[in-house]
Amino acid sequence: MRISEFRHAFVTGGASGFGLAIANAMAGHGVRVTLADVDEEALAAVQAERGELFRTSVLDVRDREGWREARARAEVDFGPVDLLFNNAGIGPDGSELADMSPESFDRMIAINLTGVLNGVSTFAASLRDAGRGHIASTSSMSGMAADNAGLGSYGPAKFGVVAMMEVLRREMEPFGVGVSVFCPGTTATNLIASTRRFGSDRFPEEASLLDLPVKPEQLAPAILRGIEENRLYIFTHTERRAAVEERFAGIMAGFDAA
Amino acid sequence: MDLSQAKHAFITGGASGLGLGIADALARRGVAVTIADINEDSLKEVLATRGNQFRGVRLDTRDRENWQKAKAEAEAAFGPVDILVNNAGISPNGREFADMDPESFDRILAINLVGIVNGIFAFGADMRERGNGHIVNTSSQAGLTAGIPGVGAYSVAKFGVTSLSEGLRVEMEPHGVGVSVLCPGYVQTNLGANTVKIGGDIRQYTAAMPESDVTPADVGEMVAEGIEQNAAYILTHKDVWPGVEKRMNAIKAACDYRRNA
Numbered sequence A: 001m002r003i004s005e006f007r008h009a010f011v012t013g014g015a016s017g018f019g020l021a022i023a024n025a026m027a028g029h030g031v032r033v034t035l036a037d038v039d040e041e042a043l044a045a046v047q048a049e050r051g052e053l054f055r056t057s058v059l060d061v062r063d064r065e066g067w068r069e070a071r072a073r074a075e076v077d078f079g080p081v082d083l084l085f086n087n088a089g090i091g092p093d094g095s096e097l098a099d100m101s102p103e104s105f106d107r108m109i110a111i112n113l114t115g116v117l118n119g120v121s122t123f124a125a126s127l128r129d130a131g132r133g134h135i136a137s138t139s140s141m142s143g144m145a146a147d148n149a150g151l152g153s154y155g156p157a158k159f160g161v162v163a164m165m166e167v168l169r170r171e172m173e174p175f176g177v178g179v180s181v182f183c184p185g186t187t188a189t190n191l192i193a194s195t196r197r198f199g200s201d202r203f204p205e206e207a208s209l210l211d212l213p214v215k216p217e218q219l220a221p222a223i224l225r226g227i228e229e230n231r232l233y234i235f236t237h238t239e240r241r242a243a244v245e246e247r248f249a250g251i252m253a254g255f256d257a258a
Numbered sequence B: 001m002d003l004s005q006a007k008h009a010f011i012t013g014g015a016s017g018l019g020l021g022i023a024d025a026l027a028r029r030g031v032a033v034t035i036a037d038i039n040e041d042s043l044k045e046v047l048a049t050r051g052n053q054f055r056g057v058r059l060d061t062r063d064r065e066n067w068q069k070a071k072a073e074a075e076a077a078f079g080p081v082d083i084l085v086n087n088a089g090i091s092p093n094g095r096e097f098a099d100m101d102p103e104s105f106d107r108i109l110a111i112n113l114v115g116i117v118n119g120i121f122a123f124g125a126d127m128r129e130r131g132n133g134h135i136v137n138t139s140s141q142a143g144l145t146a147g148i149p150g151v152g153a154y155s156v157a158k159f160g161v162t163s164l165s166e167g168l169r170v171e172m173e174p175h176g177v178g179v180s181v182l183c184p185g186y187v188q189t190n191l192g193a194n195t196v197k198i199g200g201d202i203r204q205y206t207a208a209m210p211e212s213d214v215t216p217a218d219v220g221e222m223v224a225e226g227i228e229q230n231a232a233y234i235l236t237h238k239d240v241w242p243g244v245e246k247r248m249n250a251i252k253a254a255c256d257y258r259r260n261a
Helices: A017-028 A040-050 A064-078 A102-130 A154-175 A191-197 A216-228 A238-257 B017-028 B040-048 B064-078 B102-130 B152-175 B191-197 B204-208 B216-229 B238-260
Strands: A008-012 A032-037 A054-058 A083-086 A133-138 A177-183 A233-235 B008-012 B032-037 B054-058 B083-086 B133-138 B177-183 B233-235
Touching: A008 A017, A008 A064, A008 A102, A017 A032, A017 A040, A017 A083, A017 A216, A032 A040, A032 A064, A040 A054, A054 A064, A064 A102, A083 A102, A102 A133, A102 A154, A102 A177, A102 B102, A102 B152, A133 A154, A133 A216, A154 A177, A154 B102, A154 B152, A177 A216, A216 A233, A233 B238, A238 B233, A238 B238, B008 B017, B008 B064, B008 B102, B017 B032, B017 B083, B017 B133, B017 B216, B032 B040, B032 B064, B040 B054, B054 B064, B064 B102, B083 B102, B102 B133, B102 B152, B102 B177, B133 B152, B133 B216, B152 B177, B177 B216, B216 B233
Parallel strands: A008 A032, A008 A083, A032 A054, A083 A133, A133 A177, A177 A233, B008 B032, B008 B083, B032 B054, B083 B133, B133 B177, B177 B233
Antiparallel strands: none
């Protein structure tokens, strides 16, 4: 589906980072966008600046009732959603599994994994009935390789998102609905602030990824092209390929021993 | 890990299927076994036919306090646990995502993913401090490849278990604790019946499962060997490989697509 053929995109984590970059790029093609975010202030700032293109909706992706309400409000304004981008997420808390608070693990799964399922539950049946549309979700290169310490909850959530999109793609394919999973590497986003907001004390207040050289705006065209071409995997950071290959080699060795 | 030095294995979902196969294989090597299971009838049945090298404890792996109690009880009898096998799990729900009750997704995640990390929370720090031990997590072929409609929630949880195990292995390696992830193909077990028993929903997906001549006893032997060798992946069915290879090639092609863009 060409980007300009989409009518209404619903983007979570839409008030900053990848979400906002994707929304801006979509709007550039004339797509109406609902930005959903848990950060009310950031939403208000975007709304004040670019209110004519966007609608905003305060949403905690863990809240299933909140999803239903956000959808209803969004569709009153802009009509049926035909592109869902599940992008909201938090970063790892940095602790190893043996030291991790169970509540921190639960929070990660609730936001980064079940939060995506909640979006799928809210929109997938309607897209299927409409026989057109697209669902994309932000995973990570940490959804492809788990070779670092301290990612013990982030990795399972992001691997889970990849698996969800792989199966969803098969389920939606016969009905003309596309599915993609976006797996970025480290990018200049608000991830650290978002992680702090949800109670992780790993990072000092001044910590930020925003000075990193790779900006979300630079990656938005590749993301949009991935949607347009209905690619299952959208990769933007090639430096993690070696880790992915190494993982595959390890699995292959396991099959040799089987 | 040298199994002749191992003393006490704690195995969830140990009263039937793969868990029992693993329990028997470790017991044959002289390890005392605590089988933890949610199903008390099955526990009684198994214990009636096995010697005093076995003990049973009731455990719902979702319940973190229950884990602490089960651990205390098990270690009072057989000493510190040096092998943890996180094996308990339920089957796919047979629902496509668009039609899935979110609570069914939650249940599969709570048992098949969080239930496993709960075991790590209960035992991981002790093993690390002792500088000795091994953890096996049961994932699935569905933790390596995904794409079967109706197996989505299950695949999500099992991909999570695979990732959890890979990450844990990196974290535990400097401390002398081994970690393996078991990714079996289809084995004849009572997974479906057990799933229904604890209130899970399940549709006729099992009808599509291939015949398999790999038994739980075979898997038990493979797991014992995998622990001995500290294998990262314990894989039981070579016929799973073509699907895994296909997925790997698709991912590599997608990486190349970006590089050439």
